[in-house]
Amino acid sequence: MTRRDSMFIAGRPALRLAVLFVVGLVSTGTPLRAQDRDRLLRETAAVRAMSEAEVIALVPKQSGLQYVDCPNCEAGRQERQLVWTLERPDEVSCQFCKHRYPSAKYPDDKSVVVKTPLGNEARFDYWENESGYRHFFKARRDDEVRRYLASQARALANLYSVTKDRAHARRAAVILDRFAQVFPDWCYHFDYPFQQKQIYDGDVSPAEYRLGFRTARWNWWAYGDIPTELLRAYELIRESGVLAELSKEQGVDVVARIENDLLRNASEQVVNNRDELSNMSPGMWSDLVRVGQTLKEPRYVHEVVRRYRHLIATKFFYDGTWYEGAPSYGQQTVNALQGFARTVRGYSDPPGFVDAVDQTRFDNLNLEDETPQLARARYLLNRLKFPNGRAVPVHDTWANDRSRQGLMPPASYVLPALGHACLTSGPAETPTEWHLTWSGGYGHSHADVLGLLLFSGNRETLSDLGYTHTAYRAWTIASAAHNLVVIDGKSQASGSQRSPTDGSLLTLDTRHPQVQVVRVDGGRGYPKVGGKYERTLVSVDAGAGVRYAVDVFDVAGGNVHDYFLHGDADSAGSIRISGVDLKERGSLLPEGQKWKAPTNEGQSGRAYEPYDAYGFLQKLQSGLVDPGRPPVVEFRVGDQPTVRVTLLAEPGSELVVGENPAIRGADEDDAQLGKFSRPFMMLRHGAMGGASRFVAVLEPTAGPGMIKSVRRFEPRPGVLVLDVEAGSTRQVIVIGAPVETEIMTGAIPAGRVTFRGDVGVLTADEKGMAFAYSLGEGGWNIENRRIESPAPEKGLLVRIEDDAIVVNGVATAPLPNDVIRLVTEDGWVYPFTVVSTEPAGDSLRIRVLETTAMELDTAKKTFELKCFPGRMHQGAVSVEWLASQLDDLSETKKEPN
Numbered sequence: 001m002t003r004r005d006s007m008f009i010a011g012r013p014a015l016r017l018a019v020l021f022v023v024g025l026v027s028t029g030t031p032l033r034a035q036d037r038d039r040l041l042r043e044t045a046a047v048r049a050m051s052e053a054e055v056i057a058l059v060p061k062q063s064g065l066q067y068v069d070c071p072n073c074e075a076g077r078q079e080r081q082l083v084w085t086l087e088r089p090d091e092v093s094c095q096f097c098k099h100r101y102p103s104a105k106y107p108d109d110k111s112v113v114v115k116t117p118l119g120n121e122a123r124f125d126y127w128e129n130e131s132g133y134r135h136f137f138k139a140r141r142d143d144e145v146r147r148y149l150a151s152q153a154r155a156l157a158n159l160y161s162v163t164k165d166r167a168h169a170r171r172a173a174v175i176l177d178r179f180a181q182v183f184p185d186w187c188y189h190f191d192y193p194f195q196q197k198q199i200y201d202g203d204v205s206p207a208e209y210r211l212g213f214r215t216a217r218w219n220w221w222a223y224g225d226i227p228t229e230l231l232r233a234y235e236l237i238r239e240s241g242v243l244a245e246l247s248k249e250q251g252v253d254v255v256a257r258i259e260n261d262l263l264r265n266a267s268e269q270v271v272n273n274r275d276e277l278s279n280m281s282p283g284m285w286s287d288l289v290r291v292g293q294t295l296k297e298p299r300y301v302h303e304v305v306r307r308y309r310h311l312i313a314t315k316f317f318y319d320g321t322w323y324e325g326a327p328s329y330g331q332q333t334v335n336a337l338q339g340f341a342r343t344v345r346g347y348s349d350p351p352g353f354v355d356a357v358d359q360t361r362f363d364n365l366n367l368e369d370e371t372p373q374l375a376r377a378r379y380l381l382n383r384l385k386f387p388n389g390r391a392v393p394v395h396d397t398w399a400n401d402r403s404r405q406g407l408m409p410p411a412s413y414v415l416p417a418l419g420h421a422c423l424t425s426g427p428a429e430t431p432t433e434w435h436l437t438w439s440g441g442y443g444h445s446h447a448d449v450l451g452l453l454l455f456s457g458n459r460e461t462l463s464d465l466g467y468t469h470t471a472y473r474a475w476t477i478a479s480a481a482h483n484l485v486v487i488d489g490k491s492q493a494s495g496s497q498r499s500p501t502d503g504s505l506l507t508l509d510t511r512h513p514q515v516q517v518v519r520v521d522g523g524r525g526y527p528k529v530g531g532k533y534e535r536t537l538v539s540v541d542a543g544a545g546v547r548y549a550v551d552v553f554d555v556a557g558g559n560v561h562d563y564f565l566h567g568d569a570d571s572a573g574s575i576r577i578s579g580v581d582l583k584e585r586g587s588l589l590p591e592g593q594k595w596k597a598p599t600n601e602g603q604s605g606r607a608y609e610p611y612d613a614y615g616f617l618q619k620l621q622s623g624l625v626d627p628g629r630p631p632v633v634e635f636r637v638g639d640q641p642t643v644r645v646t647l648l649a650e651p652g653s654e655l656v657v658g659e660n661p662a663i664r665g666a667d668e669d670d671a672q673l674g675k676f677s678r679p680f681m682m683l684r685h686g687a688m689g690g691a692s693r694f695v696a697v698l699e700p701t702a703g704p705g706m707i708k709s710v711r712r713f714e715p716r717p718g719v720l721v722l723d724v725e726a727g728s729t730r731q732v733i734v735i736g737a738p739v740e741t742e743i744m745t746g747a748i749p750a751g752r753v754t755f756r757g758d759v760g761v762l763t764a765d766e767k768g769m770a771f772a773y774s775l776g777e778g779g780w781n782i783e784n785r786r787i788e789s790p791a792p793e794k795g796l797l798v799r800i801e802d803d804a805i806v807v808n809g810v811a812t813a814p815l816p817n818d819v820i821r822l823v824t825e826d827g828w829v830y831p832f833t834v835v836s837t838e839p840a841g842d843s844l845r846i847r848v849l850e851t852t853a854m855e856l857d858t859a860k861k862t863f864e865l866k867c868f869p870g871r872m873h874q875g876a877v878s879v880e881w882l883a884s885q886l887d888d889l890s891e892t893k894k895e896p897n
Helices: 036-049 052-058 137-163 166-185 228-237 242-250 254-271 281-295 298-314 327-343 373-383 473-477 601-608 612-616 670-675
Strands: 082-085 088-094 110-115 121-128 413-415 420-425 432-437 451-456 459-462 485-487 504-512 515-521 533-543 546-556 560-566 573-578 618-624 632-637 640-647 654-661 677-686 691-700 707-713 720-726 729-742 753-765 768-775 778-782 785-789 793-800 804-808 819-824 829-840 843-848 854-857 862-865 872-874 877-881 884-888
Touching: 036 137, 036 166, 052 137, 052 166, 082 137, 088 137, 121 137, 137 166, 137 228, 166 228, 166 242, 166 254, 228 254, 228 281, 242 254, 254 281, 254 298, 281 298, 281 327, 298 327, 327 373, 373 413, 413 504, 420 504, 420 515, 420 533, 432 533, 451 640, 451 691, 459 632, 459 640, 473 601, 473 612, 485 546, 504 753, 504 768, 504 819, 504 829, 504 884, 515 753, 515 884, 533 729, 533 753, 546 720, 546 729, 560 691, 573 654, 573 677, 601 612, 632 677, 640 707, 677 691, 691 707, 691 720, 729 778, 768 778, 768 785, 785 884, 793 843, 793 854
Parallel strands: none
Antiparallel strands: 082 088, 110 121, 413 420, 420 432, 432 451, 451 459, 485 560, 504 515, 515 533, 533 546, 546 691, 560 677, 573 632, 618 654, 632 640, 640 691, 654 677, 707 720, 720 729, 729 753, 753 768, 753 778, 768 884, 778 785, 793 804, 793 877, 804 843, 819 829, 819 877, 829 843, 854 862, 862 872
16 A cells, blocks of 8 residues: 555555755755745635634544445445535535435444543444444544645645745644644544454553554554644744744643644654554655654654665565565655655764664765665666556556656566566567566465466557456456466465465576577465466567467366466457357356455455456356367457467367456446456366366467467477467477477478477478577487587586675586576575676686575575575575577578479
8 A cells, every 4th residue: 555545546656745854954845936825825715714713623633534435336446435625514425426424324323432542532423334334424524624634734834935924824833733732632543445443442552553554543554644744834834933922822832732742742653663664664764754853853763764774675585676576566665765765865963963772873874875776676667667668567566557767678588586577579669578477475466476468569468457446356366367377266375475476487598589488387376286387488589570479388286277368458359269169158156156246345355265256257158179170369459459369279178258357447446347348268178186288379460460370299298399380481399308309290391300308499481491499408400400409507506795606516607698596405496697607716606687685504504585585495505597599590491493
């Protein structure tokens, strides 16, 4: 979630005022100008027209609640439908159905009565629905009034700074002082969407605070519990003289009341929360620094700088990506961290101050120079974008999170610690990008290990839905909503540091633009199945406009395996099928399983209930697949094809097509969700405890396509051979041939052809042989010609340096941009990107792109990650890599007779 939720949607980068200061000088951001006067006069007209007594009476005497639903309609999202206006100050209304609350239909006829922190009595009236869920309409009104008056105090203070009219400062001071009077007695509360609200009884000690800053007073979330609007108003008017006037009139020190009962009171509560260093922490730290400067409390600055440094060291993966994996949350966090670093830039402690915790002092603090990791994190966020500027929408990433700022030229890349690879081919103006993700679940994640996305034709043609706060959030999380294989109707495990779901990169080769390969083991996503769960993607660019990918998904364990592909989620689409006779099909839910669509985001846990996500699959048609007649599924937008899928199915497979919620077009309005859908296909194979091998050829296209035919062969058990005729070219593709295997497809007019290795691609055109690619030990034998690829290298990790891996026992060196893998004895894989190599005595030093935030103790035989997620492994660590070979065979071509 993102702070100040009335203004921002979770995960989207928060727009924050720049806050720059040195000792004795505070800047409130962009200086106000004289031309702002008229705008500020308009904004504050209503409050300025009220008497001081009316303004004071409007300030809520008790804390409010943000998340209060409209029970009269289903529109909107996340219990944010109710709004308030000054014209009707005692009620709230639904911005959609316009019903006003409380009402005769929904009366506040029940109450929660508690003691306040100061021992007084507070009453929170509510209406309760038939299931016992409480709707606190008056508390919602109080929360809206709080927001309104705080913003008015800031606007009035700004108006004073422009006009120097002390009347405006006085009105701001009246609001400030009234909040300072009532705030100490505001009740603590737990306020969260679709969960029963809790009003705490009496005072609450820090030991009783909920984790995650969920015990709050000022805001709904304690990350935002420092009243920053009032703090900034106070900074602007404190030298105006009006506070001294109020003090004299009331016989109290109003300055002390504002500073102690409001600002310091709130700040102590916030700083005493257990800070788990989340995406919300840096914004809260900036608020504490601001208070520390205003109240001359340097200990606040020292405390949050310590937290900043600890977060930088422990919450990023070694490749520089934010641990939650979702680009939107990475962007939010990096923005906030850089904003915090700017906030404290140049800060110096008061003379003589030394922090009591760590005996440090700050003089001209510069965190930006101290933490260059943030520049790397920013670079990776720019890398993790589609060519149209959209952040790749994996996990909880907003589909409308789009910016061309920092956009990089299309290229293949890998984020090895996060677990994401992109294979790019085609011209820079119209690139094709295949994205494969295998990141684990560490927060704001989806059940999408080995999920595939395709960007082509300047659109997301095989889509991931990304983030939503609507009622269908459960659908967006579920494995069935992603382009992958679902086992027995169950979503993958959600993942955590204790039970990680990270995939393991087995192979990545992007040396040659003609053929690129990525292979990943995702077995931890289905830990209870215990079988194989592995995806291999081979991108082929044979020239002459021939571009496609071979997708091989191997699954073992469970009884029913469903291979899903989903079309464009941004525009209305459809599917055309050839090669299968389709008939209307009933639900994919198991017999007897009843299903109703979720009614709110709070039901997102349904994503992990077996087959529940299948209830979203509608308008179904299906047919049995004849393996000798490969079906072609064509995804379309309007009358335009976007991707053609040729399925090389196993016997007994059923093809199902239909539609499911596209989410994006609803624009976060629950009432609109049913109006937007995207097409999907599912290939079902009943493994009955055995294995499935899903094989598909995916061709991005804007027309009829180049692929004319695809045939599948298995010359040996487990050896896959495809014969692809595309345009004027022909390819033979071999996957998984551990021994020399004769390839007898008739596709290549070259006599006897054999192959051994992990992946091989042999291409011919109308002039004859074009090129041969091989990966893994072995290679091609074509008549009398041998095209050899080297054996895998495997050495022993002997040392970790600042920017290098040192390995013993290898005969060759990897090339720049190759990927090496550090493999632990317990099966964890930590890949790195090679920058360069050099001898290091009898060893090989491999300089790498990523941070080597690891520690190797050869005496104790331990290997520890010092960055996120901080794992410790026992035993030796091997360093492994594969090398590929691509030979141009054009010199063997013969001119046609």
